[in-house]
Amino acid sequence: MATATTLAAKPVIKVAALCGSLRKGSYNLGLLRSAIELSKGSVEGLQIEHVDISPLPFLNTDLEVQGTYPPAVEAFRAKIQEADGVLFASPEYNYSVTGPLKNAIDWASRPPNVWAGKAAAIVSAGGGFGGGRAQYHLRQIGVALNLHFINGPEFFLKAFQPPAKFDGDGNLIDEAAKQKLKENNDGDHEDVELDHGFARLFKATKAAEEKGYGVLVNSFYEL
Numbered sequence: 001m002a003t004a005t006t007l008a009a010k011p012v013i014k015v016a017a018l019c020g021s022l023r024k025g026s027y028n029l030g031l032l033r034s035a036i037e038l039s040k041g042s043v044e045g046l047q048i049e050h051v052d053i054s055p056l057p058f059l060n061t062d063l064e065v066q067g068t069y070p071p072a073v074e075a076f077r078a079k080i081q082e083a084d085g086v087l088f089a090s091p092e093y094n095y096s097v098t099g100p101l102k103n104a105i106d107w108a109s110r111p112p113n114v115w116a117g118k119a120a121a122i123v124s125a126g127g128g129f130g131g132g133r134a135q136y137h138l139r140q141i142g143v144a145l146n147l148h149f150i151n152g153p154e155f156f157l158k159a160f161q162p163p164a165k166f167d168g169d170g171n172l173i174d175e176a177a178k179q180k181l182k183e184n185n186d187g188d189h190e191d192v193e194l195d196h197g198f199a200r201l202f203k204a205t206k207a208a209e210e211k212g213y214g215v216l217v218n219s220f221y222e223l
């Protein structure tokens with residue numbers, strides 16, 4: 001017979017996944033697809049949804065009317081607002097985040113700033129540093145947004161070094177990279193200091209918030 005405990009609703013942890021590249025065959029979008037696939041079943045209740053930033057207009061505060069925003073912006077802001085955490089995947093454009101991603105970030109920062117207090121993680125695929133410089137700029141932007149990035153493990157994929165990491169449609173095909181991405185999601189990292197993964201961080205943050213503790217990041221125990 002089902003008990004009250006087994007009938008209790010399991011918390012759903014919603015993660016908004018944003019890609020900084022608008023390219024159809026984007027490697028970074030491929031990383032997000034893989035992260036979504038690899039995370040299925042790894043953390044109970046985790047739901048990662050790709051939120052497309054391509055419909056957003058260029059930020060122009062003239063488009064704000066009495067505190068309201070264009071429909072595409074309102075829809076985007078609502079997706080961020082309802083998310084418990086954010087997973088970014090962005091290439092590096094001239095050593096920084098891409099223009100489209102910065103535009104999306106800026107729209108969601110307009111009042112009220114819907115990023116505030118959320119947990120976040122970053123993965124990237126790019127050239128020689130695997131998009132690392134974009135990741136570090138994104139972390140800096142996160143300070144202004146009051147967005148809490150997990151410190152590690154870090155995931156940078158050198159997309160152009162052999163063996164091929166992606167197929168022609170931007171799907172991640174390299175098994176070693178997939179394994180590393182899974183560790184990044186779930187924890188079980190060889191470095192015990194970083195043995196959490198973003199999925200568990202999001203879960204712990206939500207549990208802490210439900211208990212009235214506010215955000216809990218980077219160094220935590222599962223509640």
Ligand SMILES: Cc1cc2nc3c(=O)[nH]c(=O)nc-3n(C[C@H](O)[C@H](O)[C@H](O)COP(=O)(O)O)c2cc1C
Pocket residue numbers: 021022023025026027028029090091092093094095096125126127128129130131159
């Ligand atoms: C405008 C522009 C600037 C770029 N600058 C960098 C850079 O600074 N560092 C780097 O590693 N790759 C750079 N790249 C290459 C991208 O990392 C590469 O095109 C990557 O595959 C794009 O990601 P995507 O496959 O998700 O679209 C640049 C590409 C563009 C279009």
